[in-house]
Amino acid sequence: EVQLVESGGGLVQPGGSLRLSCAASGFTFSSYSMNWVRQAPGKGLEWVSYISSSSSTIYYADSVKGRFTISRDNAKNSLYLQMNSLRDEDTAVYYCARRYPGESLDYWGQGTLVTVSS
């Protein structure tokens, strides 16, 4: 069974940093590209970042470019999102999601809440 479990969320002050993790199981993690998607309270979904299976290709939303860094450790079956210079508007539930070639984002984690507030 495919499972994605996010962790690392919490309360952080504006300007602070946080590192999210996503632990993957039930599939060959190293064969799939991965994404982070977020959802602010009461708002819609916003794509945040993409990383290819080998980490050779990375993309970011303009809203986080230069502040967030996506990475992965295939030996540990883990995906990460390093978030620096956090702003109030980064407050959201952050989901990791697997991308199946030609089939969109087919599996999602349960999400982890990041709250940026003083």
Added chain:
Amino acid sequence: AIQMTQSPSSLSASVGDRVTITCRASQGIRNDLGWYQQKPGKAPKLLIYAASSLQSGVPSRFSGSGSGTDFTLTISSLQPEDFATYYCLQDYNYPQTFGQGTKVEIK
């Protein structure tokens, strides 16, 4: 970035109704579009990929159509468990972009 315009933003319908949600892309995206269902407090769930392919395990009352810039999600006979918010997502290029969402409520 490609803009995805989804409509309506909300609708009220009864059990058994046929429901249609549309998504329009600001430029052609071939058939690189997915539809997602999200219930309160839960992660999104993939319903349709490649515009018209039904994800495994998803009931056949869900269907998708379209290509290029105009896409449709149809629920042929609305069931109680279908009351949720639905999103489209363009998979054509990065940054990927979602529609604004359509909340399907009980009439």
